[in-house]
Amino acid sequence: MIKKFDKKDEESGSGSNPFQHLEKSAVLQEARIFNETPINPRRCLHILTKIIYLLNQGEHFGTMEATEAFFAMTRLFQSNDQTLRRMCYLTIKEMANISEDVIIVTSSLTKDMTGKEDVYRGPAIRALCRITDTTMLQAIERYMKQAIVDKVPSVSSSALVSSLHMVKMSYDVVKRWVNEAQEAASSDNIMVQYHALGLLYHLRKNDRLAVSKMLNKFTKSGLKSPFAYCMLIRIASKLLEETEAGHDSPLFDFIESCLRNKHEMVVYEAASAIVHMPNCTARELAPAVSVLQLFCSSPKAALRYAAVRTLNKVAMKHPSAVTACNLDLENLITDSNRSIATLAITTLLKTGSESSVDRLMKQISSFVSEISDEFKVVVVQAISALCQKYPRKHSVMMNFLSNMLRDDGGFEYKRAIVDCIISIIEENPESKETGLAHLCEFIEDCEHTVLATKILHLLGKEGPRTPSPSKYIRFIFNRVVLESEAVRAAAVSALAKFGAQNDDLLPSVLVLMQRCMMDSDDEVRDRATFYMNVLQQKQKALNAAYIFNVRLCLSVSVPGLEKSLHQYTLEPTEKPFDMKSVPLANTPITEQKTEFAPVATSKLPEKPGPTRQDIYQEQLAAIPEFQGLGSLFKTSEAVQLTEAETEYVVRCVKHTFARHMVFQFDCTNTLNDQLLQKVMVQMEPSEAYEVLHYVPAANLPYSQPGSCYSLVRLPEDDPTAVSCTFSCTLKYLVKDCDPNTGEPDDDGYDDEYVLEDLEVTVADHIQKVLKPNFAAAWDEVGDDFEKEETFALASVRTLDEAVGNIISFLGMQPCERSDKVPENKNSHILFLAGVFRGGHDVLVRSRLALADGVTMQVTVRSSDETVVDIILASVG
Amino acid sequence: MDTEPSLYTVKAVLILDNDGERLYAKYYDDTYPSVKEQKAFEKNIFSKTHRTDSEIALLEGLTVVYKSNIDLFFYVVGSSHENELMLMAVLNCLFDSLSQMLRKNVERRALLENMEGLFLAVDEIVDGGVILESDPQQVVHRVALRGEDVPYSEQTVTQVMKTKLKWS
DSSP, rough: OOOOOOOHHHHHHHHOOTTTTTTHHHHHHHHGGGGGSSSOOOOOOHHHHHHHHHHHHHHOOOOHHHHHHHHHHHGGGGGOOOOHHHHHHHHHHHHTTTTSGGGGGGHHHHHHTTTOOHHHHHHHHHHHHHHOOOOHHHHHHHHHHHHHTOOSSSHHHHHHHHHHHHHTTTTTHHTTTTHHHHHHOSSSSHHHHHHHHHHHHHHHHOOOOHHHHHHHHHHOOOOOOHHHHHHHHHHHHHHHHHTTTOTHHHHHHHHHHGOOOOOOOHHHHHHHHHSSSTTTTTHHHHHHHHHHHHHHTOOOOOHHHHHHHHHHHHHHHHHHGGGGHHHHHHHTTSSSSSSHHHHHHHHHHHHSSSSGGHHHHHHHTTTTTGGGGHHHHHHHHHHHHHHHOOOGHHHHHHHHHHHHHHHHOHHHHHHHHHHHHHHHHHOGGHHHHHHHHHHHHHHHOOOOHHHHHHHHHHHHHHHGGSSSSSHHHHHHHHHHHHOOHHHHHHHHHHHHHHHHHTTTTTTHHHHHHHHHTSSSSSHHHHHHHHHHHHHHHHHHHHHIIISSSSSSHHHHHHHHHHHHHHHHHSSOOOOOOGGSSBBBOOOOOOOOOOOOOOOOEEEEOOOOOOOOOHHHHHHHHHHHGGTTSSSSOOOOEEEEOOOTTEEEEEEEEEEEEESSOOOOOOOOEETTTEEEEEEEEEEEEEOEEEEEEEOEEEEEEEEEEEEEEEEEEESSSSOOOOEEEEEEEEEEEEBBBBBOOOOOOOOOEEEEEEEOOEEOOEEEEGGEOSSSSHHHHHHHHOOOTTTEEEEEETOOOOOOHHHHHHHHHHHOOEOOOTTTTTTTOOOEEEEEOOOOOTEEEEEEEEEEEESSSEEEEEEEEEESSSHHHHHHHHHH | OSSSSOOOOOOEEEEEESSEEEEEEESSSSSSSSHHHHHHHHHHHHHSSSOOOEEEETTTOOOOOOOOEEEEEEEEEETSSOOOOHHHHHHHHHHHHHHHTTOOOSSHHHHHHHHHHHHHHHHHHHHEEEEEEHHHHHHHHHHOGGGSSOOGGGOOOHHHHHHHHHHO
């Protein structure tokens, strides 16, 4: 061993670090001895080590000082000390981006890479490629080609890897080395083989045919390197996914055969590739699952971790495929690596039976504090999934979650818990009170404003309807006293909701409001004053409109409001601004999260972008024919008017305006030897609808989607005619063209193509609106125009089916979670809310009873009588 | 896995001492672009791993394999989609190479006295995130730290004695 330090250093105890108090300036000063003759390799080596150490510690070097040291260092090439030379290469690489004119060492490095000393050649190639650019690369191209096929593995590997790094910068040059790389791929050395394969793939990855040929060749000839096998498996599974080849493809066979490879690394890669393939059947998964099962009892923690993590993924889609491993997973519950134990438990929670839940939860709570936040989130997600599966277990879960809530943890973790508790409350009415109590306790000491406001909002919504609402008031008012502005404002809003719904609490709420009116923050004061005045009126309708179902902030599209207000200021009129002219926002569809990757992937805050409807509004406004239609009321989902695999693919989006409808036809031409021009869809209505305008698409070249439009006036004399059927024909001028160049012939001929019929239904005239408090909204609309009728739905067998049908038929928003029918009930009430074209609120209460078929009593309320008639007429 | 098949396997190689201080750190991509972010990551890694000897963990969305010996902590970091065993191969190669170079004396002090050996070894194992070599024998051979290169005239008597004794 080389001892380069003084004896004193050696004796100063093991805590000493010879590099600890290095001063950059002192080291650079020392670097002057590089210029001394003869060169003292030992001292120079030590100084280079210090420089690299400083760079490694993140010390910043200025361009001047770095360049100076770099130039001094170049002199060291005169010495033949091996280690010193190698440290020079390292210094070159480290300083390549800091120092100027690093290219001056090119000739020294070129000399070393072609020299006799094998120890120098590989590292010299790598250092040279680090400082070279495209033009210089051409100058050394000949040497690079030679180096790639060199018989010394370290030289060949270095050349291949350096080439790979340079593909990004000089693809065209490196591309010319394919033949050499091909030759290197048949090398005996396992690393050379791996690097050659990697380079070949990067050069060919855009050419699917070449990749497929390459795979074919290597899967047949067989490789030695486990690394190369892993790479091959990845390429093969990528190709399988892209070509959507079935699982009878030879590539799949290859991957499956790798499950029997002698290297664990390859076996695991293959198993993981199979597990990640989309639409794998349980039978295809079975061999992969059984090798993973074997790995579960490996003495190597990394292997156990890899196996259980992959099994966890399988369990999300195919829990039954993993049940065979339950015993092995049980053994991992007590694994000393907590990540493994957590993954094992969450997997078992997905595959195990209801009876094992208690035991597993107990086990996991014993060490939950030891695992990292990432895994805690995984645990919470597993619990959330479990609650949906076994609703009866909610009390165990709730206890566990509240304990987790008390522990330390980051924002992501806490948010996952809060979301989970909220979803349990919404699923299980029995758990509401305990859940709310836990959340109340949590906001007493919560540093995350977002979570506190979210919980306060929930308390305002749910609290007043619990048996004893008064106990929540204290928690809420505490926020007003202690927290930041945003939380105080949210607390005031929540208080108002209690006051509005509980008459006996109203006097106390008013007192509290009075105190809030002296708040230091404008927003808080404004809210308090506003609510104070509304509450003092003691009118139910007012409360409903301004406290529970605040229309402004709930249902209006914000960009739409901005546009309408802008329009209003441009055209000054005597009339007050009409909220009803503002387009409504689509109620966001609440999606169940199905992805439970054990990685906190998105760190970006979710920003609400413009909605789909806002985008359409923008597009339609740009077409002159559609000026003056007013604002867009509703945009439907796209309807397919052709089969999927036809010459022309047409789908239609229906846009509803106050008195008109615009049909947007998105057409795609799938024939590469045709150019379509003047494309339009001719429509023949069945009712008194009148087609006013056609806006054709001028050109429709191969595979580029284009849109044409039709403008239709809704019948004014008969407002109840809401449904209509249009027979549609696609008309166009065909020009034949060259499939390769797309150059069309001069002459064309007219042709047409019959499309499927297009239906307009009552749902197209109604926009969904969520009323968080349906009862209040019901009272607010009042019974001026209320009608009731009873229907028998003979063909429907279950309540679930009936509810689904009604919602999709009317296109209204289910409120109070009434779209979920509790199990084992034979009656149900469905609440629906919406706004009819023209801006009239519509509410539907539908009582359903299950006997032979379903009997339905529908009560409709609206601010307009015609609307009530329309709804009832369309249901009947 | 929707990631592009690639040879870029390793995101970082780290060696920390038992106070969590950086002895060596090499980052191969822009996951942690600034020194500040890197140090924060190292701090997090150390706090999560220094008490348990459990080889592998998932941190900040990255797979970290690690190993500790006396007063040193070795880490190899890769994407969470990466084959854990490949990262383990890198870690084992690094550790075994150093163990040979330091004559089984893998501890902080010996390592600090052979920093250039460490620099060269890591350079031979990973190049720009690509695994260059996984066989410790090959790595030690290529690093070729040769004690005899130092002329005797420049060594102190103790050093000569020590070297002789060690080599015998």
